[in-house]
Amino acid sequence: MAAAEAADTQLLLGVGLIGTGDQIHNLLLARQVLVLLSDHLSTIEKDTNGEVLWVWCYPSTTAALRNLLLRKCCLTDENEVLHPFVFGQYRRTWFYITTVEVPDSSVLKKVTHFSIVLTAKDFNPEKYAAFTRILCRIYLKHGTPVKMMESYIAVLTKGICQSEENGSFLSKDFDVRKAYLAGSIKDIVSQFGMETVILHMALMLKKRVVIYHPKIEAVQEFTRTLPALVWHRQDWSILHSYVHLSTDELEALQTCTESMTMGKLHKEIGQLIVQSAEDPNKSDSQVIQDIALKTKEIFTNLAPFSEVVDDGGKRVLNFEALKQKRFPPATENFLYHLAAAEQMLKI
Numbered sequence: 120m121a122a123a124e125a126a127d128t129q130l131l132l133g134v135g136l137i138g139t140g141d142q143i144h145n146l147l148l149a150r151q152v153l154v155l156l157s158d159h160l161s162t163i164e165k166d167t168n169g170e171v172l173w174v175w176c177y178p179s180t181t182a183a184l185r186n187l188l189l190r191k192c193c194l195t196d197e198n199e200v201l202h203p204f205v206f207g208q209y210r211r212t213w214f215y216i217t218t219v220e221v222p223d224s225s226v227l228k229k230v231t232h233f234s235i236v237l238t239a240k241d242f243n244p245e246k247y248a249a250f251t252r253i254l255c256r257i258y259l260k261h262g263t264p265v266k267m268m269e270s271y272i273a274v275l276t277k278g279i280c281q282s283e284e285n286g287s288f289l290s291k292d293f294d295v296r297k298a299y300l301a302g303s304i305k306d307i308v309s310q311f312g313m314e315t316v317i318l319h320m321a322l323m324l325k326k327r328v329v330i331y332h333p334k335i336e337a338v339q340e341f342t343r344t345l346p347a348l349v350w351h352r353q354d355w356s357i358l359h360s361y362v363h364l365s366t367d368e369l370e371a372l373q374t375c376t377e378s379m380t381m382g383k384l385h386k387e388i389g390q391l392i393v394q395s396a397e398d399p400n401k402s403d404s405q406v407i408q409d410i411a412l413k414t415k416e417i418f419t420n421l422a423p424f425s426e427v428v429d430d431g432g433k434r435v436l437n438f439e440a441l442k443q444k445r446f447p448p449a450t451e452n453f454l455y456h457l458a459a460a461e462q463m464l465k466i
Contacts, residue, residue: 171195174233175264177271183367184209184238190363192234193218201232202335204251206244207361209368213239217251219259226262233258235267242355244343245301246293250274256285299355302344304403304410308396315348315396316389319410320381320453322349322357323417325460335361350411382449388413418461421454425463436463 171194173185187209189195193202206215218234221227235251235258257266270280270288278290308315321328322345332338342360346352362368395401395409424441425434436458441451458464 176236177268180238184212187367188214188216188236190365191361192216192236194232194234204244204248205335205361206247206339208242208356208359211240211356213242213247215239215244215247215251217248217255219255221259225259227259241295242358243293243295243298244339245298246290249293250288253280253282253286253288257282260285299347299353300404300407302340302347302403304344304347304406305396305401307341307344308392308406313386313389313393315392316381316385318345319348319388319392320385322346323414323460324453324456325357326376347407348410349414350407351414380449380452382447382453384417384450384453388417417457421458424454425458428465434463435465 171189171192173189176185191205191207191214193200193205201218201220202216203219204215204217206213208214215237216234218232220232221230227233233255235254237247237251239247254267254270257270258264260266270282270285273280274288274290279288281287307318311318318328328345330338330342332341339360342358343355346355346358359368391413392406392410395406398406401409421436422434424437424444426437427433428435436455438455441454444451446454
């Protein structure tokens with residue numbers, strides 16, 4: 120196995136199953152399988168009312184993460200809206216959940232719906248949507264986690280699972296850069312126009328941006344594109360695409376400050392974003408490249424006001440030199456906070 124493939128397979132952290140209906144027979148089978156694979160096994164028994172239960176997981180997970188995943192799973196929603204696939208992040212762990220309705224032809228005669236949950240270290244919705252769909256088909260056919268675990272372990276160790284009837288999955292087919300470019304930056308600009316620069320500025324300054332929409336699919340499609348506005352960082356860990364208004368999920372959110380005041384520089388950036396996005400001959404990736412080049416220009420303009428402070432070549436902002444340039448207050452304020460966001464302030 121190549122080193123690159125080995126590294127990729129280590130991104131998976133765990134797998135779990137959530138379901139509704141009478142699943143006691145599945146719980147017994149799960150115990151038989153997972154005791155051989157893990158020293159820790161957590162199950163949630165259902166009562167006679169058919170409530171949603173945590174059926175099994177491998178390896179064990181924390182109570183906090185288990186409760187969060189139950190909240191994210193649409194099976195616990197009172198409005199009974201089925202979300203086939205959702206994803207999000209909690210404390211640096213990505214979760215991917217695929218939910219299906221059980222057809223009459225399945226061996227799961229006493230189950231109405233179930234969700235397959237994967238946790239991983241990386242952001243790659245298309246990759247894990249494809250893999251969880253295969254796991255769902257396996258579970259629908261066999262009604263036991265045994266066969267699912269075979270495919271999971273195969274992907275975990277080799278990066279591949281193959282089946283003529285359930286489909287094949289190869290980890291290396293899912294380049295992370297494709298995941299970064301899957302959204303449409305042009306759609307965002309078409310919605311917000313010049314105000315897109317507000318999003319760009321907030322991300323440049325590493326501020327918290329809250330997006331609300333009644334449909335989770337719309338929120339996820341929109342938010343996954345936002346980190347592309349700061350393409351030079353290549354950092355999708357800033358994305359939290361599925362947040363409930365609960366204390367544990369909202370504790371990190373912060374309000375915006377005076378660093379969001381806009382001036383002439385922001386107008387120039389906004390005009391460039393709009394002009395690029397409205398060009399019918401440009402693709403989303405080309406628009407992202409235009410924004411990235413403008414961002415690079417901003418850092419180039421910031422360079423004369425920085426100095427090297429140690430042998431490691433780390434540059435920090437010389438605030439006095441910045442003030443002597445006599446930029447408009449909004450521009451000076453923005454450049455100062457940008458330096459702070461890039462860890463260029465003296466400690």
